[in-house]
Each structure stands twice: as structure tokens, then as C-alpha cells.
Amino acid sequence: MALQRILAVDDEPFNLEIIEEILEDLDFELKTVESGKACLGVVEEFDPQVILLDVSMPQMNGYEVCKAIKANPNTQHIIVMFVSARGSVEERMEGYSVGAEDYIVKPFGQGELKAKLQHLSQMLKEKDVLAQQVEDATSTAFSAMANSSEMGQIVNYIEQIGEIDSIPRLAAALCQCLKGLGLNCNVEVRLEGQKHHFATTGICSPIVIELFEILHTKGRLHEFTNRILVNYPWLSILILNMPSDDQEKHGRLRDHICFIASVTEQQLLAILTKRKLTQQREDLEAAITMVQGKFKSMISLLDKNRQENEKVFRVLQELFEERIPTMGLDEDQEQFIYQNVDKAIQSSVAREASVHEVRAAFHDIEEDLKVLSRRAER
Template identity: 30%
Template sequence: MSKQAYILAVDDEAMNREILREALEEEYVIECLADGPSCLAAVKERLPDLILLDVKMSPLTGLEVCRQLREDEDLPHIPIIFVSALGSLEERMAGYQAGGDDYLVKPFAIDELSSKIALLLEYSAQMQQLQQASREARHVAMTALTAAGEMGEILRFLQESLSCNDHRALADLLFATLDNLGLEGILRLGSAGTATFYNRTSIIHPLEKSVLGHCGTDQRVITFGKSAIFSSTQAMLFIRALPIEDEESYGRMKDMLAMLIMGVDARLVELQKSLHLAKREQALAQLLHSIEQTTAEIVASQAKVRNKIVMRFSQMIKEMEQAIDDTIGAGLSLEQEDCLMTIITKAEKDTIALISEEVDLERRLKQIVQGVRWQ
């Protein structure tokens, strides 16, 4: 083992302390103490790599010192070897129950002592490596779980945002997501000239609003201290405090917030398309209504004209028939009367045909209106 290993040797007999010093000082840094309280105080000052602990001491026995060390949750596990003249099974079990790692009976061989120390230090080093690996594995697992949970919040937002039909609903969903991520901020929707600001409450800090109001969208992420601004084409999110003390969490959170604001932007684009489509549908509905009204007016007007033409033409025929009978009928031959009536009848048929064309035009116009309505 490394010569830098630091060992505390605790024994109330000066000669035993000297034996331990001489046996170990060439290979280890060793400090010898005469009682238990001195050992407990020394551990607080400098953490030893291993403790050699006599059992029969006063005012604290080695067993009592060992138990106090094991009960101290602030201390890591320090390897402890009991060195005692008491070597029965009961005494060894008492040392084990107190928390000791090994037991050496006096008098002992120096080689045996050195071997136990070397093995226990190696075992301790291996245990520390395993514990460190375990801690790292737990950290990786917890980080993965945390990241999965955070990503789940982002995915949930993207899914639920599809049902947001206005800016207020979208902002509320965003703030609910920020709450679940343990973050706070304000949101700006729209361009700088027509921006609307949203907060979890109705109160918005004036300076935060001013910062967002004058911030451009040319930079996707702007950081200053714990705060950051995340921008997209039509949205901007100001986060008051990011976990900058945890570099891994900080980097992960920045990536997720950038994804979040892009999701907001995508939904805004869809809302604008829906609004534009709604306006077009409204305009089309108004146009159809106007066409229907105009068509109805044309139909009514044409009906009046037809009625007038028919009435006038019928009256004209009656007048002509009467005129023929009263005045010039006697001077006309039958052929002449038939010819005149043929002309009148043909004019009547031509007029009726023209009226029929107008009726067909009205029918076609109605069909066009009906077809547009069903599109």
C-alpha cells in the first residue's frame, strides 16, 4: 500500500505504542494516542486510513470508541483492527458487534500485523471504489429518470398544445409545464410591435417586460447569470432562475426549454393558419349570402318583367284583333288576315322563347350558387 496511508494507534500502555510506532513508521504515517477520547478528537481533525485500537482502556474502552465512531453518520467507514490481550471467542464477537473489521491478539508477530493492515487497507480501497461506482451508477440512473421525466413534460406539452385554440390557453399550458419543471418566467407572443405578455399571475415585472419588449429573435438563447431568454420567430420566454450550480441539469434544461419555445412557435403558426382560414370562410359566407340576395332580386325582377311582357303582349293581340274587326277587317282578304295573325303569333312565340331563356339563366345561376355553397 501507499506509504501515505495515515494510521492511528491507540493504546494506554506506552511500551505498546512504541512497539507499534517502530513496526510501522517506515511504511506508514503513524500517530500514537493514549486513550479513547484523544482518538475521537484526532479523527475529527484528520481522517485516518486505519485505526489500531486497544480494547481495555479508560475512561473509554476500545469497544466504546469503536461504537461511537460507527454511530457518527458524518464519518465514512474507517477500518478498525482491535489489538488486545483478550482473545477468546466472546471477546472477538464483542469486537465484531462493536463494528470492528479485524482482531489481533497480543503478543503478535510484526509480520502478522503488517499483513492484516495491508489486507484491510486494500479491502477498504476496493470498497471505496465499489461505493464510488455505485454512487456514480445511482447518479446516472437518477439523471436518466430525471431527464425522462423532464422530456415527458415537454412531450406532454407538445401533445396537449394541439387542443389550444387561442393564445391564453397556450400560455396557461406553458406555465403549467414550467411549474412541473420547477421554473418560473414570463412569455411574449407576437412581434415586438404587437406583442402580448403573459405571466402565471396578472402581475408582470416592469423590467422583465421591458427586456422582452426590446429583445430581438436573432439569438435563440441568451443567458445572463441564472436568467435566460429563449426565442423563436413568434414567441419569447424569459426564465428567471436556471439551476446553474448543476452543470449537467443546466445544460439539459436549456435544451428542453429551447425545444419548448419551438413547440410554442409551431402552435402559433397553426393558430394563425386557422384564424386566416376562418376569416376566409367568413368572407366566403358573406359573399355567398350577397350572391343569394342578388340572385333572388334578379329572379323577382325578371318575374315581374315576364308578367308585364305577357300581359302587354296579350293586350296588344286583343287590341289588334279588335282593330281588325272594327276598322279594316272588311277590306282585308282572308289570306291577308291569316298572314297578319301568323306574324303576330310568331312574335308571341319568339317572346315566349326569350322568356324561357331567361328562366333557364336563373336556373343555372341558382345551380352555381348551390355548387359554391357545397365546396
């Protein structure tokens, strides 16, 4: 469903007026309130899809309001975009730790806010489609695993990914495995200069992508509230719903996640290695084809030259046999000429053997190249 209803919350009426002016030409239903309590009072009835929430408000600040929204099963699905005059990493982390999906810093331009809302509108459409696809795809895959142990699911995942050779399929299997452990996750894969994002819900929110950008080089493990982020060189996994009320289960799942991330990282390396080997094999096969063509052309040219030489000598021999008896030469002179002509012809015939030797040598080289090609396929 596209974005239709927006709730703006700010204790400064002037700021609300600015938001109204920016959004007046867009097809959104906008409602404004001037406090956190007022927001909580209307949010269920109005049922917005996005809340533009000011951080710095008296009595009840934006973080507290967001916590309350995300703690309520009836409102936890609503996208919260914080609006703040401050945008440090710490404040963005705080915003994300209470459940916000995006963050915009005042003063913002008209185009910036519109672009973010239009992006969220598209995200809502894709999320509905992908959520259904994920539900359909995973229901069958995990029905047999419903009663299995956590380790059983991990072993199943490890056995499955050995046959996977594409990033999207590997990410889908990873998300399914973590979902089978009861975990909601976001994944970033960094491979060959590109970044790929995946999530159990189908779409990574802007603030999640921003966190990956900020933290993927800042250490192996980050934990905040009920979230955990695990980093490897090519892979980052963000878990959104760690069991904070059960420390034993929390620790066990954390170990599982780190192990799964490590295994997935190795499979990414295997995929990359296979791609390189495939490219090398294709390059080698192209080189073999080119060399074979050159060999055949060269042998054909040698054989043609030999045939032309032999033809010339045969014609010359016939000419000498016809003319010499009429030249008045003595027998020794005739024998001398016949012997030299015969030597020249024999030399031409010998070249045919040389051509055969060259062809045999080229054949040996071709066989060696085929052996190299077969080795490259292994």
C-alpha cells in the same frame, strides 16, 4: 396587498432627502439608511415591500446588497429597484442578473418615481390575486403529472396545445408546463402588432419587459447566472431559476426549453393561420350572400318583364281578334296579321324558357360558391 412600506438606501443624505420630499404626500411608510450593511441590518425587521437601492456605495455596493437580499429566504420576495446615475444596457443586465425587478436612472423626476412606485403597488395587488388563481388552476392540472418524467410533461403539453386557439390559453399552458419542470418563467408573445406578457407568478416585472424589448432581436439564446432567455420571432421565454449547481440538469432543461419554445412558436403560427382562414371564410360567406341576393333580384326582374310582355301581347291578340273581322280585309291579309301576332306571342313565351335557363345557370354558380365555402372551412 398594496404598497405600504419602502426602504431607501443611499450613502448620500441629500439623495435620501429628495426621495423623502417626493414621497411625503403619498401613503407610504418610508425608512432611510445610508449603507448596504445598514440595509441588511433593518430589512427583516422593517419588512419593506420595495427597496430603493443605490448602486454606487462604498464598502458594499448595491449589487452585493441585492444578492444578499435575494439569497435570504426571508427577504427574497422584496422588490428591489436600483437607483443609479448610470443606465446602460450592461448595467441594467447586471442589475437584473442579481435579482432586481426595476431600475431608475438619476436624476429622476418626481412624477417618474411616483409613477413607478404606483405601478409596483398595482403590481403587488394583482400579483396576490393572480398567484392564488395560478395556484388553484395548476394544482389540479399537474397533480396527475407530479410523478411523470420531464418528457412525459412535454408530450402532454404538445398534445394539449393542438386544441388551443387563443394566446392567453396557450401562454397559460406553456407556464404550467414549465412550472411542472420546476421552472419559474416569464413569456412575451408578439403577434399581430401586439405584445402580450405572462408569467408563472402572474405578472412580469418592468425590468423583465425591458429585457424582452432590448434582447428579443439580439440572437436565439442568452444565458446569465441562473437565467436563460430563448428568442423566437413571435415568442420569448425567460427562465429565472436554472439549476446552476447541476450542469447536466442545466443542459437538459435548456434543450427542453428550446424545444418547447419551438413547438409553441409553431402553435402561434397555427393560431394566426386559423384566424386568417376564419376571416377569409367569413368574407367569402358574405360575398356568397350578396351574390345570391343579386341573382334573386335579377331573376325576379327578368320574370316580371316576361310576364308583363306576355300580358301586353295577349291583350293585343284579343284586340286584333275582335277588330280584324270588322276591318273588311281579305283572308290573306287577316292571316298575315294573325301569323305576326302569333309569332310575337310565341317569342314572349320563349323568353320564359330563357328565364328558366338563367335561373339554372345561377343555381349552378351558387352551388360552386357553396363548394368553395366548404373548402375554406377545412
